[in-house]
Amino acid sequence: MAVKNLIDGVREAMREEMAADPRVVLLGEDVGVRGGVFRASEGLFGEFGEGRVIDAPLGESGIAGVAIGMALNGLRPIAEMQFADFMHPAFNQIVSEAAKIRYRSNNDFHVPMVIRAPFGGGVHGALYHSQSVEAFYMHVPGLKVVVPSTPADAKGLLKSAIRDEDPVMYLEHKRTYRLVRGEIPDGDFTVPIGKARMVREGKDVSIFAYGLMAIFAEQAAAELEKEGISAEVVDLRTLLPLDREAILASVAKTHRALIVYEANRTMGAGAEVAALIAEEALYELDAPIRRLTGPDVPAMPFNTVQEENFMPNPEKIARAAREMLAS
Amino acid sequence: MAVKNLIDGVREAMREEMAADPRVVLLGEDVGVRGGVFRASEGLFGEFGEGRVIDAPLGESGIAGVAIGMALNGLRPIAEMQFADFMHPAFNQIVSEAAKIRYRSNNDFHVPMVIRAPFGGGVHGALYHSQSVEAFYMHVPGLKVVVPSTPADAKGLLKSAIRDEDPVMYLEHKRTYRLVRGEIPDGDFTVPIGKARMVREGKDVSIFAYGLMAIFAEQAAAELEKEGISAEVVDLRTLLPLDREAILASVAKTHRALIVYEANRTMGAGAEVAALIAEEALYELDAPIRRLTGPDVPAMPFNTVQEENFMPNPEKIARAAREMLAS
Amino acid sequence: MARMKARATAALSLTPEAVRKAYRDMLLTRTIDERQWVLNRAGKAPFVIPCRGHEAAQVGWGTALRPTDFFLPYYRDLGVAVSLGYTARQAMLALLGKREDLTSGGRQMPGHYGWRERNIITGSSPVGTQVLHAVGIAYASRLRGEDAVAATALGEGTTSQGDFHEALNWASIYKLPVLFIVENNEYAISSPTSREMAVQDVSERALGYGMAGLTVDGNDFFACHEATFQAAERGRRGEGPTLLEFKTYRTVPHSSDDDDRTYRSREEVEDWKRKDPIQRMQAHVLAEGLLTPEEDEALRREVQQEVDEAIGYAEQAPFPTVEDMYRHVYAE
């Protein structure tokens, strides 16, 4: 077991799966000789050749559509979108095609593919290199949506995604790539899609988060502990399907739900989490549900002042938890 | 005042606004000589000519992108998407461009445009002519999302949308086009964007709905009344921004919230309504929030049996309300 | 690469048996199509997307490839499906949304083909998406060292979509064996070709991709068959993709919901009806002695009976169940 970066988990999962299964291919802009603009695929071009590590022409609909075709004909493509913000041109291929092919063909066809994309802010990426796009895809049955927050999960979840028989949106918070370090177990292992991760048990308030926000929530919980507040942190990890049992069990224990996400507030992932709790565990609640989120402005500004203000962070999370307990 | 179809309200709004303001143009597939596949623009080509009623080449990204350019240069385009299902290729132009132009230019530019699209099922349209897409756009600050459910609202809201200085997604439930009839006031009038419509006051349960579902909710309420149940029906009408005051006021009155939508359940519009209530009016609730929705399957099947089962209807709504009161 | 124009006169490779089968496929396609329309007008079928006029083009390309090749037809391609073994019964089951419909179990609108066993790839309604799938399919086959070709069809209006461009670009950069077959029927619903492109022929679009492009008489079965065959051979030899344009016409409205009198003259439609591809094929088989007039008559009766039987069967067939609706969202 060695301590590694989150992006190492991504790279190792791809390398091992490609080595183990000749059907696995990677395609995207600059994934070949360049090894990806974040270097997620560094070394793969040399190892597996240009037939399997494919520098795509600049067009996301093309990348998604070609990947679907590959998946329909026996391959297991990993399609990289250079930034989640640039996935929007592929929306039709993902929503109309990848998500619906099994259903519309009554199980005659299916599309085992992964779409990987770096999302999220805090890197001076401004409006178009900071977006969180997970919410759009959570409304699309037929897809799965996964967000890792530790190096081990990055690797284990990506392996599960590659082996999955259905299309998986695998979203990597770009700020976590080299910020989040941790041990990755040696050898082959997977982390199941659909199961939340109990980051830390607590009894006063449940904090639900994912990606970078799960890391921040953990930091906030450590801070809160010093003040005598016991916060439970649940890393959702899979956003579609949500781990309903884990969410409801935690609320039944703490009776308070704080949901943290960086995306625009309205109709962000936490709206569904809140709705789920309000439907299934209303009588468990000792306080109103609270969402701590990015604001409802079109996207994250470039300048430091506003970018910092846009992002939730450990201090804001701790403050929100305190307020929930005080009320 | 004359009794008309909902689609007449759409057509009249376009005709009157085009007659009053030379900046208003209509573009889309088959909107010209054909008058639109639903005949929403019948007669406009003859009246305003091919310069202002523009048969676009077959491509939704093109239609949206060209409309944005027109709006940037002094026109007020109405871009018709033939079916909401076919708007997905325009997702990038709508989300990255239309929604963000004012913000990213710090108010130097803005895009007064309307995107009109027929959505919803119940017409044997199958997977790709039945989709509800409103939820995707509710997560996009910079846009407004409007859904009329009466002929008068169709006209008044569309006029407001055309006169709005920002991009408005104007979604027309295609089943309501000729099903829903009602009086349209004579002369020029508008209905404000952002305000819900109180369809019917009640005290036992609030039913929040929009589009065809608002019509069905009204029918359910009439049925419930016979049983002595007083249901309040609120037609949300604008989904972005939601009319928070109207929603919270209604919950404060009835203490029960039933949210009805036809879209896929997870992350549908009602998730945000539920989250709002759970955050702002939790202590008002006498029963868990309930959502009555389309199922989480990729889209509506063609065959009669499954299509009927997919759609919420007045009976299902009444049953859900009864259950909420019984519990 | 210069644009080529060609009009093959006959496909030397076709046996008399193959020509008779193609003629029968065209007849069956036409008969199904006509009867579906009647069922719609009788209120029994909610929606029909006809192929009338396209039969030569469709059966032409559907019969020119190998079972190991891949077929990505579009919603109008009943003739392609029929040429690959799709029966009248199946067409009628799909029309009525019945459980036994092999393309989708009654989930999709009629005309949305898909049949894994025959390498017919499932299609959707948003136009043009399948064109990219064909590219990925061809890539996968080549990666495995197989010589399969991926053939996809679309209307000329659909060439305006961004996906069309991205697909042709990919296929030409990677020199993949993809056939892009445009059934040019002069209209995209109401939109004439002049509102979809500023070139005369769709095949000119090939030029910007360094790709071979060919315009073919789409009402001539032999020309369509031969052009497809040759383009597939080029693809197999590693010479890259081809853009094939089959010029034809749909002699009926776009769909059962359309009224084509709003956008085109009756004279124009009548003109094209006189160029009917089936009459032309009939004249050929009779002139070449491939069928006697009596055999032709018998064949037509046989086809009619097949369609009658199919309608009866489909009308009796059960709908899918409510429980079925929840299945196959993900692997089970």
Place this chain on the structure above:
Amino acid sequence: MARMKARATAALSLTPEAVRKAYRDMLLTRTIDERQWVLNRAGKAPFVIPCRGHEAAQVGWGTALRPTDFFLPYYRDLGVAVSLGYTARQAMLALLGKREDLTSGGRQMPGHYGWRERNIITGSSPVGTQVLHAVGIAYASRLRGEDAVAATALGEGTTSQGDFHEALNWASIYKLPVLFIVENNEYAISSPTSREMAVQDVSERALGYGMAGLTVDGNDFFACHEATFQAAERGRRGEGPTLLEFKTYRTVPHSSDDDDRTYRSREEVEDWKRKDPIQRMQAHVLAEGLLTPEEDEALRREVQQEVDEAIGYAEQAPFPTVEDMYRHVYAE
């Protein structure tokens, strides 16, 4: 329409004053660019998108149009902005995300131009979207009977996007006065032109649209200027859009986050550095006696000072406020 190749030798219409101004614009562009890079390496600027090597192309097309025309540059087009009056101070304010940044109030990454007063239309990062906006803009002007041209620029890699196709198709169908200006620098980040298209020249892409296409030496200011001017005149005369390809090279990495040694040789880069457009322009102004060597020296010092001053100003300038972040989502 046949593809044309042209290399204009000089724009007869340019006055000595105009040439001197263009030379100064190019120098200023280069100097801003170099200093931004230095600021980035010093840790003072989070992100730089350079234009080095593109100055002739950019100032060439930026100066060839009228103030009433519309400009839709892309992120690399500092030279276009400078030629339209964008100052070093503005560039540095944007670089550091300061409130006074006129393009976005510090909201966008540097290089995202937009200036209503000068008809520079706000741009975004997703490549190719602006190409469609240009079409709509040209349509609107023509509908009002105005003779404005809309000129938009993009990289050669961006021609692979679906939006590029849809835009060229629209513009050619409606014969709109749009100039599609491709600054072909041989790479889309790491992707060489051969991985973006199967044709030699981007201008060949015009053929599929029945559009005029022209390949120009993008390091020759005069050729770029003249080609743009002529294409704009064609557009104004109602002869439709033009696809212009300016062949050039970026002599530095794609952005401050890129490492171009992973995908191209140092020899190739050095070769292109020898074709530097600014040295070429300098040689011209000296040879033609438009400036003496002393005047040239003085001009360079002046430009350096301007950039020094700009950096000092921008560093002192305030950031936007937190409250500002919530503004301008909708009309207020």
